[in-house]
Amino acid sequence: MKKEIVILKTPAEIEIMRRSNLIVAEILQILQAEIKAGITTLDLEKIAEEETKKRGARPAFKGYRGYPYCLCTSVNNEVVHGMPSKRVINEGDIVSIDFGVLFDGFYGDSAVTVPVGKVCADAQRLVNATAASLDKAIEAAVVGNRLLDISAAVQQYVEAEGFSVVREFVGHGIGRELHEAPQVPNFGIPGRGIKLKAGMVLAIEPMINLGECDVRILSDGWTAVTADGKLSAHFEHTVAITPEGPYILSRI
Ligand code: MF3
Ligand code: CO
Numbered sequence: 359m360k361k362e363i364v365i366l367k368t369p370a371e372i373e374i375m376r377r378s379n380l381i382v383a384e385i386l387q388i389l390q391a392e393i394k395a396g397i398t399t400l401d402l403e404k405i406a407e408e409e410t411k412k413r414g415a416r417p418a419f420k421g422y423r424g425y426p427y428c429l430c431t432s433v434n435n436e437v438v439h440g441m442p443s444k445r446v447i448n449e450g451d452i453v454s455i456d457f458g459v460l461f462d463g464f465y466g467d468s469a470v471t472v473p474v475g476k477v478c479a480d481a482q483r484l485v486n487a488t489a490a491s492l493d494k495a496i497e498a499a500v501v502g503n504r505l506l507d508i509s510a511a512v513q514q515y516v517e518a519e520g521f522s523v524v525r526e527f528v529g530h531g532i533g534r535e536l537h538e539a540p541q542v543p544n545f546g547i548p549g550r551g552i553k554l555k556a557g558m559v560l561a562i563e564p565m566i567n568l569g570e571c572d573v574r575i576l577s578d579g580w581t582a583v584t585a586d587g588k589l590s591a592h593f594e595h596t597v598a599i600t601p602e603g604p605y606i607l608s609r610i
Contacts, residue, residue, distance in 0.1 A: 362539035364531055366557030371464065372598045372605065375533070375559060378415070379466035379596045379607035381459050385409045386470055387610065389429075389457070393472050395449040399431035402455065403442035410459055418458030418465050418536050425580065430456040430469075437565050437573050437582040437590040438527055449475035452485055454592040458536060465536045467561045468608035469594035480568055481589055484521060488566040488591035491515040495544075495562045499597050499604040505540055505551030512564045513545040522571035524590070527582065529563040532596055556601050563594035 367375065388409055389402050406428045410417050417428035425439075432440035432454040433447070440454070447453060456469035471485050494511040513523050529542030540552060544564045567573075569588035576583060584590050598605040 364539050364552065364558055365533055366555060367533055367559050367598065368557065371533070372559065372600070372607070374462050375464045375466065375596065375598065376607045378459055378461040378464045379468065380610065381410070381413050381415050381461055382457055382466040382468045383608050383610045386455060386457055386468055389455050390470060390472050393447060393453055393455075393474060395447060395475060397447050398444050399433070399440070399442040399447065400444055402431060403427050403429050406457060413461070415459040415461040418460050418467065422536060428457065430454070432456070432581070432590070432592065434589055435584045435587050437524055437567070437584060438592055439580040439582055441578060441580055447474055450477050452477060452481050452589060452591060456592065456594060463534060465532050465534070466608060467532055467536065467594060467596050469563060469592050471591040471593060483519070484566065484568050484589055484591045487516055487519040487521055488564055489593050491564045491566065492562060492593045492595060495564065496595065496597055496604045496606060499554065499560060499562065499599050501554055501556050501599060501601060503554050504549055505542065505554060506546035507548050508560070508562060509543045509546035509551070510548040516564070516566045522567045522569065524565035524567060524571055524573055526573055527565055529561050529594070532559055532561045554599050556599055558599045559596060559607070560599070561594055561596045563592065565590060565592045
């Protein structure tokens with residue numbers, strides 16, 4: 359893995375990041391409440407854009423490497439970076455909404471996968487396991503552990519449930535940039551990687567497939583889908599490592 363400097367944040371900077379991430383969390387909560395059969399992913403985009411403006415924040419993803427929207431909306435077999443469109447959400451879908459803002463100089467980034475109405479048992483199990491794997495990862499984000507302890511926590515949990523970890527996309531450091539060092543894979547050997555220190559802020563984001571781990575990118579250049587066409591789920595939190603333990607900045 360590349361050796362890049364990891365920028366540590368002061369407690370005061372972490373409090374600013376808390377505010378950025380609370381904006382993200384509030385807007386994700388609003389979007390979650392709005393997701394139902396009949397709504398389009400572009401409707402969600404419009405809500406996100408408006409709510410961001412209202413709070414005096416800037417969308418983090420729009421314009422990032424040319425990405426044209428505030429939100430990533432990844433439905434069913436879409437893994438990440440699905441683009442809002444006139445696609446209508448149906449009962450039984452699972453919809454990942456990934457959202458970030460820039461506020462007061464710092465980024466916030468978080469994602470949830472929302473089951474729409476009644477979903478099949480496999481879908482529900484996948485969503486639950488992906489959410490639980492993020493909790494396990496966060497528990498490992500403590501001073502004294504190493505980076506890949508976080509990664510291994512995700513991998514061990516989801517593979518024991520029979521699911522697979524996407525390799526092509528990873529979590530990341532976050533701060534004055536949306537993507538900072540270090541990369542945070544969702545697989546790895548415990549005890550490896552850099553030592554975790556107080557002041558590190560990480561966006562941890564397991565992307566977990568029901569079937570095989572392979573993904574491919576659609577011709578739009580963004581949408582990642584599972585190679586086998588099966589379901590995928592994604593959750594993300596921005597987490598600060600503090601002397602008192604993990605501080606989940608993007609949880610209300
Ligand atoms: N949460 C994703 C990430 O951290 C979303 C980025 S979408 C992009 O990479 F368009 F901004 F790339
Ligand atoms: Co992210």
